[in-house]
Amino acid sequence: MSAIEKAVQARESSERNLRPETWSGVKVMNGILKALNIIGMLGLVLIFALPFAWMISTSLKTLPETMIFPPEWIPNDPQWQNFIQAWNSGPFLHYFFNSVLIAGGILILQMLTMIPAAYAFARFQFPGSGILFGFVMVTLMIPSQLIFLPVYLQLSSWHLLNTHLGLILPFASSAFGIFLLRQSFKQVPEELIEAARLDKAKEWKIMWKLMIPMARPALITIALFSFISHWNDYFWPLVMTTNETARTLPLGIAKIRETEGVATWNILMAANLILVVPILIVFFFAQRSIIKAFVYNGVK
Amino acid sequence: MGRIELKGISKFFKDEEVIKNLDLTIRDGSFTVLVGPSGCGKSTTLRMIAGLDEQTKGEIWIDDKCVNGVPPGDRDVAMVFQNYALYPTMNVYDNIEFGLINRKVPKKEREKLIKDIAEIVGLSDYMKKKPEMLSGGQRQRVALARAMVKKPQVFILDEPLSNLDAKLRHQMRTELIQLHERLGTTFVYVTHDQVEAMSMGDEIVIMNKGVIQQAASPMTLYNDPANVFAAQFIGTPAMNILPSQELQLPSAQGKRHDIASFGFRPEHALFHAPAAIEGLRLDGMVLTRESLGAENIYQIQSSLGMFSVKTFLEPLTSDTLVTVTVPYERLYYFNSEGQRLRQVEVRRGEEIGTAQAPELVSVGGGL
Ligand SMILES: Nc1ncnc2c1ncn2[C@@H]1O[C@H](COP(=O)(O)OP(=O)(O)OP(=O)(O)O)[C@@H](O)[C@H]1O
Ligand SMILES: [Mg+2]
Numbered sequence: 295m296s297a298i299e300k301a302v303q304a305r306e307s308s309e310r311n312l313r314p315e316t317w318s319g320v321k322v323m324n325g326i327l328k329a330l331n332i333i334g335m336l337g338l339v340l341i342f343a344l345p346f347a348w349m350i351s352t353s354l355k356t357l358p359e360t361m362i363f364p365p366e367w368i369p370n371d372p373q374w375q376n377f378i379q380a381w382n383s384g385p386f387l388h389y390f391f392n393s394v395l396i397a398g399g400i401l402i403l404q405m406l407t408m409i410p411a412a413y414a415f416a417r418f419q420f421p422g423s424g425i426l427f428g429f430v431m432v433t434l435m436i437p438s439q440l441i442f443l444p445v446y447l448q449l450s451s452w453h454l455l456n457t458h459l460g461l462i463l464p465f466a467s468s469a470f471g472i473f474l475l476r477q478s479f480k481q482v483p484e485e486l487i488e489a490a491r492l493d494k495a496k497e498w499k500i501m502w503k504l505m506i507p508m509a510r511p512a513l514i515t516i517a518l519f520s521f522i523s524h525w526n527d528y529f530w531p532l533v534m535t536t537n538e539t540a541r542t543l544p545l546g547i548a549k550i551r552e553t554e555g556v557a558t559w560n561i562l563m564a565a566n567l568i569l570v571v572p573i574l575i576v577f578f579f580a581q582r583s584i585i586k587a588f589v590y591n592g593v594k
Numbered sequence: 595m596g597r598i599e600l601k602g603i604s605k606f607f608k609d610e611e612v613i614k615n616l617d618l619t620i621r622d623g624s625f626t627v628l629v630g631p632s633g634c635g636k637s638t639t640l641r642m643i644a645g646l647d648e649q650t651k652g653e654i655w656i657d658d659k660c661v662n663g664v665p666p667g668d669r670d671v672a673m674v675f676q677n678y679a680l681y682p683t684m685n686v687y688d689n690i691e692f693g694l695i696n697r698k699v700p701k702k703e704r705e706k707l708i709k710d711i712a713e714i715v716g717l718s719d720y721m722k723k724k725p726e727m728l729s730g731g732q733r734q735r736v737a738l739a740r741a742m743v744k745k746p747q748v749f750i751l752d753e754p755l756s757n758l759d760a761k762l763r764h765q766m767r768t769e770l771i772q773l774h775e776r777l778g779t780t781f782v783y784v785t786h787d788q789v790e791a792m793s794m795g796d797e798i799v800i801m802n803k804g805v806i807q808q809a810a811s812p813m814t815l816y817n818d819p820a821n822v823f824a825a826q827f828i829g830t831p832a833m834n835i836l837p838s839q840e841l842q843l844p845s846a847q848g849k850r851h852d853i854a855s856f857g858f859r860p861e862h863a864l865f866h867a868p869a870a871i872e873g874l875r876l877d878g879m880v881l882t883r884e885s886l887g888a889e890n891i892y893q894i895q896s897s898l899g900m901f902s903v904k905t906f907l908e909p910l911t912s913d914t915l916v917t918v919t920v921p922y923e924r925l926y927y928f929n930s931e932g933q934r935l936r937q938v939e940v941r942r943g944e945e946i947g948t949a950q951a952p953e954l955v956s957v958g959g960g961l
Contacts, residue, residue: 485679488646493693493740494667503692507683 349570353377353563360559373560380550380565385538389546392458396531396542397524399462404520405513407467408475413501415472416479417487427476433469442533449534456539461531465524471516478512479505511586518580522573543569595657596670596747596780597622598643603652605638605804612638613804616652620797625774625781627795629788629827635804636784640750643782645669656747667696672741673750676757678733680725680740686712687721690740697744711743714773731762742777751783755790767794788828792816800824822932825857831891833857834901835928841898843874844922845938853938854930858920860891860904865911867919874920876901885910894918 347367352360354372380386414420415427445464446455454460482505490500506513528544535541547565551557598620605613613635620626628636641647643654645666654661661669681689687708694704712718715735725733734754741749751770755763771794774781785791791798792812799809800823807827808820819825819833826832835857843856858874867873878896890910892903903918927935 483677483679485675485677486681488666489673489675489679489740490681490692491646491666492644492671492673493744494696495692496696499696504681504683510683 349563349566352559353567355560357556357558357560376560376564377568380561380568383550383561383565384546386543386546386565386568388538389541389543392540393525393542393544395458396461396540397521399458400465400524401517401521403462403466404468404471405517408471408516409501409506409513411467412472412475412479413505416476430469430472434473438529442530446533456535456537458540460534461540461542464530465520468516468520471520474512474516475509478509482508511583514580514583518576518584521576525573526569595622597655597657598748598780598782599653599655600639600643601653601655603639603642603649603654605635605642605647606650611804613642613649616804616806618799618806618809620780620782622657622780623778624797625771625783625795626797626799627791628782628784628799628801629786629791630801630807632786634801636786636801637752639801640673640752640782640784643748644671644673644750646673670747671750672744672746672748673752674734674737674741674754676753678725678737678757680733680736682725685722685724686717686728686736689725689736690743693740693744707743708739711739714742715739730758731766734758734766738773742773747780749777749779749781751781753784753786756785756787770794788830792828798828800827818936819926820934822855822857822928825926825928825934829859829861831860831902831904833859833926834863836896836898836901838927843925843927844940845927852929853927853935855928855932857926857928858924860902861906862924863901863903863918863920865903865905865908865916865918867921871919871921873922874925876918876920878916878918880911880914880916883910892916 351365351367351369353376354374355366355369355376356371356373359366359369411430415423415430449455449460449463452460454463486504486508487500490504495503526544527542528548531540531542531545535545547562547569550562550565598618600616600618603613603616603618604611616639628639630636638647642649643656645661645664648663656669656671681692684692690708690711691704694707699707708721709718712721715738717732717735717739720728720732720736725736728736734757737754754770755766758766767790770781770783783794792815795812797809798812798815800807800815802823808815808824810818810820812828815824815828819828822835826835835855838853838856841856843853845853863876864871864873876894876896876898878894878901880892881895881900882893884891888907890905890908892905892911894901894903894916922940925939927939929935
C-alpha cells in the first residue's frame with residue numbers, strides 16, 4: 295500500500311470515528327450483542343475444552359499429583375513415561391489393530407452400501423421407493439439397547455461372537471448416512487445431470503465423476519462421524535466379546551481401571567489420549583471439508 | 595447436416611398440455627430463434643429436441659432419422675444452458691474433455707481439439723481453473739466450448755446470455771453470430787428478448803401458450819405478421835392495435851369482412867403528413883413524450899384508445915393536441931380471433947376499394 299493510500303485510509307477512519315451516528319443507541323446495542331455473542335462462544339469453547347485440557351494435564355502427572363487439591367494444571371515434571379506404561383499395561387498393539395480393523399471395516403462397508411442406496415433414493419422413482427426410504431428412516435428411531443439382544447443371539451448362532459466380522463456386520467449400513475448423502479445428492483442441480491447426459495455419460499459415470507465429487511464434503515463428514523463413533527464405541531464390543539480376540543481400544547482402556555487395585559488416573563488418561571490422538575489428527579485434516587458440508591452451495 | 599423436423603408434437607405435464615400439436619421444420623444451417631413470453635414452452639421444445647424430455651405425442655426427426663426414444667448423448671446435439679451447468683468439481687479443461695472421453699475420442703485427438711477450441715473462445719489461459727473462479731462471461735465461453743468441441747449437428751442454446759450484463763451480452767451476441775457463420779451448424783436459440791431474436795436469427799419462431807404463432811424471417815415478421823400476437827411481439831414500442839367497429843376502413847375488396855381491429859406500427863404514423871397521402875387521421879392528446887436522441891416516442895390518447903408514435907430525427911413536438919396520419923397501406927387488419935385479414939388490406943400498387951370511396955377517415959380525440 296502506498297503512503298498516499300495509507301494517509302487517505304487514516305483520514306477516513308478518523309472521520310468515521312468522529313461521525314455522531316457511531317455513538318447512536320443502535321450501534322451500542324449491536325456492540326453489546328456482539329460482545330455477548332463472543333462471550334457465549336468462549337463459554338462453549340471452555341465447556342468442551344476443559345475436560346480435554348484436564349485429560350492432557352492428568353496424563354502427565356504422577357499418581358500422587360492427580361490427588362492434590364486444589365489441582366495443578368501444569369505438572370512440575372511431565373511424566374512422559376505414563377504413555378509407555380499405559381501402552382505396556384496390556385496388549386495395546388492388539389487392541390489398536392482391532393480398533394483400526396473394525397472401525398475401518400465398518401467404514402468401508404458403509405460406503406459400499408450407503409452410496410448406491412442414497413444415489414438410488416435421490417435420483418430415481420421406482421416402485422416402493424417411498425416406502426423403502428421410510429423403512430430406512432424408521433431404523434433411525436430404534437435405540438441400539440433394544441436390538442443388541444437379538445443381534446447377540448443372531449451372531450452367536452452364526453458363531454460370529456469374538457470375531458472382527460461380528461463387530462463389523464451389525465453396522466454394515468447406516469440409515470443416518472443414507473439420509474444425509476441422499477440430501478446432498480439431491481442438491482446437485484438437475485441441469486448438471488442433463489449436461490452430463492448430453493455429454494453421453496452413462497449413469498455410473500454420472501455417479502462417479504459428477505455426483506460423488508460434488509457430495510465429497512458430505513461423504514467426508516459421514517465417514518468421519520462413522521469412524522469416530524465406532525472407534526470410541528464401548529458398548530457393542532463389550533457385549534459382543536468374551537475374550538481378547540476382537541477387543542478394541544476402549545475396552546482395553548477400561549481394563550486398566552479394573553486390573554490395578556487403585557484407579558491410576560494418570561495412566562488411564564494417558565491411554566485415553568492414545569485413543570483420541572488418531573481422531574484428532576484425522577479431524578485436523580478433514581476440518582475444511584466438514585465445514586464445507588454444512589455450508590455447501592453449488593456454482594451458479 | 596442438421597435439419598430438424600417436429601411433427602405433431604404434444605407435451606403434457608400431468609394433465610396440462612404445454613405444447614399443442616406443434617409442427618416445425620428447422621432448416622439445416624439456420625440460426626433459428628424461439629421467442630415468446632415466459633412459460634410458453636420454449637425450453638420444453640428445446641428439451642424435447644435434445645432428448646431431455648420425451649414428447650407425449652408426435653415425432654422428432656433430425657436429418658433423416660426419427661430420434662424418438664434416442665438418448666440425448668446419441669442425438670448429435672449439444673446444449674448450452676442458461677446457468678451454464680458447468681461441472682463444478684472439474685476444471686475448465688476437464689469440463690470440455692468430459693464429453694470427448696465419453697465419446698471415446700483418443701487422448702491425442704482430445705488434446706488437439708481442446709487446444710483449438712480454447713483458442714477460438716479465448717480460454718487458453720484458464721484451462722486449469724475451476725468454474726467458480728471464472729467470471730460470468732468466461733463461464734459462458736466454457737459452456738460454449740464444451741458444446742462446440744463435440745462438433746454436433748445441432749446447437750441448442752437456452753437463453754445463454756440472460757445472466758450476463760448488457761455490455762457483455764452485446765459482445766457475446768456478436769460472437770455467437772460469427773460463430774454460427776464459421777461453423778455453419780444449425781443453431782436453435784431460445785430467448786424472450788425480441789431484440790436478441792431480431793438481431794441474431796435468420797428464422798424466428800414466435801410461440802405463445804404452446805402454439806406457434808408464426809415462423810418466418812425477421813423482416814417478414816416485421817412487415818407481414820400473421821396475427822395480433824406476432825404483430826405486437828416484434829417491434830418497440832409494440833404495434834398499436836385499436837378496435838375498428840365504429841370505423842369505415844377502406845378495404846381492397848370493398849367488403850368489410852369481419853374486421854375487428856386494425857393495427858399500425860408506431861414508426862409508420864406521421865405527424866406532418868403531406869396532403870397527398872391518403873390515410874387514417876387520428877386526433878389525440880399527447881400523454882407522454884420520451885426522447886431517445888435520434889428518435890422520439892409519444893403516447894397518445896385518442897377516442898379509440900391509447901397508441902404510440904415513434905418519429906425519427908424530428909424535433910420533439912410540444913403540442914398537446916395532435917393529428918396523426920397513418921397511410922392506408924400501413925394498416926393491418928385483424929379479425930375477432932386476432933388473425934390477419936391480408937386479402938382486405940390496402941397495399942401500394944393495388945386499387946383502393948371501389949365501393950367505399952377513399953375519402954379521409956377521421957377519428958376524434960379522446961377528450
Ligand atoms: N417439469 C415440469 N413439470 C410440470 N410443468 C412444467 C415442467 N416444466 C415446465 N412446465 C410447464 O410448462 C410450461 C412451459 O415451460 P417452459 O419452461 O417450456 O417455458 P419457457 O417458454 O421456457 O419459459 P421461460 O421463458 O420462462 O424460460 C410452463 O407453464 C411450465 O409451468
Ligand atoms: Mg425457459
